[in-house]
Amino acid sequence: TGAGSLTINNPFTIQGTISGAGGFTVNADITWVSGTMARPLTIGAGQTISLNTTGSKVMNALLAILQNGSLVCNDGAISGSGAISNNGTMTINGNNQLSNTNTFTNTGTLTKQTGTGTTTMSPNSWSNSGTINVNSGVLRNIAGPSGFTNTGPINFNNGTWQNDQVFNYNAGSVMSGTGSFINTSTMTLNTSITFPASLVFSNTGTVTGAGSLTINNPFTIQGTISGAGGFTVNADITWVSGTMARPLTIGAG
Numbered sequence: 001t002g003a004g005s006l007t008i009n010n011p012f013t014i015q016g017t018i019s020g021a022g023g024f025t026v027n028a029d030i031t032w033v034s035g036t037m038a039r040p041l042t043i044g045a046g047q048t049i050s051l052n053t054t055g056s057k058v059m060n061a062l063l064a065i066l067q068n069g070s071l072v073c074n075d076g077a078i079s080g081s082g083a084i085s086n087n088g089t090m091t092i093n094g095n096n097q098l099s100n101t102n103t104f105t106n107t108g109t110l111t112k113q114t115g116t117g118t119t120t121m122s123p124n125s126w127s128n129s130g131t132i133n134v135n136s137g138v139l140r141n142i143a144g145p146s147g148f149t150n151t152g153p154i155n156f157n158n159g160t161w162q163n164d165q166v167f168n169y170n171a172g173s174v175m176s177g178t179g180s181f182i183n184t185s186t187m188t189l190n191t192s193i194t195f196p197a198s199l200v201f202s203n204t205g206t207v208t209g210a211g212s213l214t215i216n217n218p219f220t221i222q223g224t225i226s227g228a229g230g231f232t233v234n235a236d237i238t239w240v241s242g243t244m245a246r247p248l249t250i251g252a253g
Helices: none
Strands: 006-008 012-014 024-026 030-032 035-037 041-043 048-051 057-059 063-065 070-073 084-086 089-093 103-106 109-114 118-121 125-128 131-134 138-141 148-150 153-163 167-169 174-183 186-189 193-195 199-203 206-208 213-215 219-221 231-233 237-239
Touching: 024 041, 041 048, 174 193, 193 199, 199 219
Parallel strands: 006 024, 012 030, 030 048, 035 057, 041 063, 048 070, 063 084, 070 089, 084 103, 089 109, 103 125, 109 131, 118 138, 125 148, 131 153, 138 153, 148 167, 153 174, 167 186, 174 199, 186 206, 193 213, 213 231, 219 237
Antiparallel strands: none
8 A cells, every 4th residue: 555656577466455545567377366455556558467366356446358458357246446448358257247337448359258157237227339249148137226238249159148137228239149139128229230140139138229120030019119229120019018109010921
């Protein structure tokens, strides 16, 4: 702790507490096994921070991954009061949780790479204008009240997005690949969305907004679909419950 800055010029393992008003610089790779960071931490180009072991990692200051920097989360939850920003590469290997009480901003590439269970994203709010890849298991959005705002591509490779909090689907957003998208909360379409036949969409929550919704696989109505946008299902429909507040046309065949 203290007001003086700390500079380390060799690989470093975080496993205690680093606090105080001074700066903190590591000019090498970092391994984080447990402990609390209360000084801003920047991961620069060519540098990697690896999160290992189930020990808790508490980030109470800004964690910034710069372009060509890398964060690899192998195990253990990330919590704390600091904001987290990724403009590099963030890879999740396993079934981890990000639960900081500040913001998480992805302008780089976020990938759930391995782990057949659930990775939970529950910051106070989060946004993506970069790229998200769901390559395995479940990526779950359960952020704070303002939820998740997307303006970039989300790619599926046999993974699932579990949407349990607000999802703002804005201009620039694209869904593609093979997998599942499950909505149990409120999905606001501020631009149109098309789910390809390879990406199965299910909804028990609410879909609203001015953007059109197009689904290219069999669909079950059991929530609420409202808003000014169009609604097209290019397959058979089963209606078990819920409210339709968009025009619905059943075509030939």
